[in-house]
Amino acid sequence: MAKVAFLGLGVMGYPMAGHLVAKGHEVTVYNRTEAKAKTWVAEFGGRWGATPRAAAQGAEFVMACVGNDDDLRAVCLGADGAFAGMDRGAIFVDHTTVSAQVTRELSAAATGEGKGFVDAPVSGGQAGAQNGVLSVMCGGAQAEYDRAEPVIAAYARICRRLGDSGAGQIAKMMNQICIAGLVQGLAEALAFGQKAGLDGEAVVEVISQGAAGSWQMANRHKTMLADQFDFGFAVDWMRKDLKICLETADQIGASLPVTALVDQFYKEVQNMGGGRHDTSSLIRRLTR
Template identity: 85%
Template sequence: MAKVAFLGLGVMGFPMAGHLAAKGHEVTVWNRSPARAGAWAARFSGRVAESARAAAEGAEFVMACVGNDDDLREVCLGAEGAFAGLAKGAVFVDHTTVSAQVTRELAEVLAQSGRGFIDAPVSGGQAGAENGVLSVMCGGTEADYARAEPVIAAYARICRRIGDSGAGQLAKMMNQICIAGLMQGLSEALAFGSRAGLDGEAVVEVISQGAAGSWQMVNRHKTMLADRFDFGFAVDWMRKDLKICLETADQIGASLPVTALVDQFYKDVQNMGGGRNDTSSLIRRLPR
């Protein structure tokens, strides 16, 4: 068992930190909203720190799951940031979906002082976090990964090192590129079926068992047909992720025409007032 700090108790971080406590790790949490941290402590076994720095002090591993590049820098750097309290030999594990650039910047800061950094973005959504079955894609040194992987296992279905620092974030970009195209295709298919007068659930029961099947189809078709989107991974966050994908594509000379198009479709959903809706709300743009 390890001494672990967890920074950021949103819809993902809250249950992830809970799984660490349930597995017997000694967990200290910190959140920018103290009330959220208090609610976590009331539910799970662990203590609450007053700052990211205080949470990191004495921890062997510090996990973070915050919002974006700027949030991550704020949590890590500065007098009250986690890096100020992180001991030599400790490993920082970042579960936030951010750019590979900020990942490499922060990893270099720690490497210069004998501390480790693993970029470890996750896939599986809120349900995956709550059920402890996330897919975790990691970047960093083999030694740091080998130390962190048994701790990450508390909430992972699968955890793999993809390569050096930044590789985890690049793999997460691939994940989001796939989801964007799949979700648009599923939206068009369900809207098409509705216009054609077919029973969407009956059709999905058949085609989900064939080559068209996907996680999105199995887990989202019923709520899409019911026009219910008040859950899951928000459109606002998906657009943040796709922005990272598109900027990185420009940097490396990759072409993402479908991703760029779907990103604009998500902008339409935002303009319709659906920024906090699940990403499956793409179907709202289409006549049914």
């Protein structure tokens, strides 16, 4: 069992940190809103730190799940950042979806201080975090990954190292590119079926067992047909992720025409007031 710090107790981080306690790890948490950290401690035990540095002191592993590139830099760097509190040889594991550029920047900074860094973005959404069955895509040095993987296993269904620093973030971009296209295709199919007068649930029962089947179809078709989107991964966050994908595509010379189009469709959903809706709310563009 390990001494672990967990930074960021949002819809993902809160249950992920709880799974670490359930597996017997000694956990100290940090959250920008202090009351959330105190609530977590009241539910799971452990301790909370007033700053990332305080939470990270003495920890063998420091996990983070925050919002974006700037949030990640804020919890890592500076006098109150986690790096300032970590011992040499400790490993920082970043579960945030951020750019590969900031990952490599922070990895280099950690390495320069004798600390490890593993980028480990996750997929599986809030339900995956709550049930401890996330897919975790990792980048970093093999030895550091090998040390961190048994700790990550507390909330992972599958965890794999896919290459050097930044590889986990590139894999997460691929994940989001796939989701964007799948959700748009599902939205179009369900809206098409509605206009044609078919029972969408009955159709999905059949086609989900064939080549069209997907996680999105199995888990989102009912709520899409019912026009219910007050849950799940928010459109605002998806647009943040797709912006990273599109910027990276420009940097490496890749073409993402469908992703760029779906990003604009999500912008329309935001303009309709759906920024906090689940990503499956793409269907609202087609049925309003």
